[in-house]
């Protein structure tokens with residue numbers, strides 16, 4: 001009886017899943033042609049994406065099962081450059097999501113990351129079990145740098161290596177901005193000395209206590225890439241940071257699935273064989 005009743009339910013679940021399937025997540029390979037970021041980071045796609053190799057000098061790619069390790073050549077280069085820098089005394093980079101093979105909206109986890117110009121990098125820099133096999137890099141969560149009790153920076157975890165890494169990332173010319181938790185931004189504001197121009201690119205944002213988010217500027221050869229509003233002048237250690245520290249509204253735990261309107265050019269990217 002149970003089996004008979006469960007069959008229609010499974011069929012219904014299958015149909016619902018199919019109806020909700022995100023076509024961008026169904027495509028397994030990048031499109032051919034020139035590498036281009038198209039549209040906005042939260043409403044766009046990418047053509048001619050490059051695959052980030054799952055391991056390289058100073059880095060490993062996490063949760064390969066998500067198939068989100070594709071980006072524009074500038075992004076791949078930025079990550080590999082940071083990996084090389086990390087290999088000299090910083091630690092091992094654990095690289096999280098970049099974009100789907102042709103970008104576009106992801107079925108879960110991010111609103112941005114759609115144009116191949118965004119990447120998440122964990123704050124965990126320890127060469128760990130994760131480095132050993134692909135399987136051990138799946139279904140694992142990045143550890144937070146905040147104390148779960150106080151929601152402030154846990155100084156047993158935070159180190160100068162994080163400062164060095166964020167500084168190296170912010171100084172990459174291709175990097176437009178970097179999102180971190182406001183507690184991390186505050187720590188940098190309080191401790192970085194005279195050489196602090198790079199702090200401008202470090203922006204407070206929701207969460208980002210277990211990873212930072214690297215966002216590149218639109219590459220000059222991607223005319224359909226939509227530029228984000230410029231980062232304000234100054235180091236950002238000001239009232240805007242106070243707002244994040246004291247007044248930011250709580251972000252909904254499960255934001256509604258976004259339904260961005262993508263540029264028409266993205267349809268061609270998606271439909272290319």
Ligand SMILES: [Zn+2]
Pocket residue numbers: 110113118119120212213
């Ligand atoms: Zn991100």
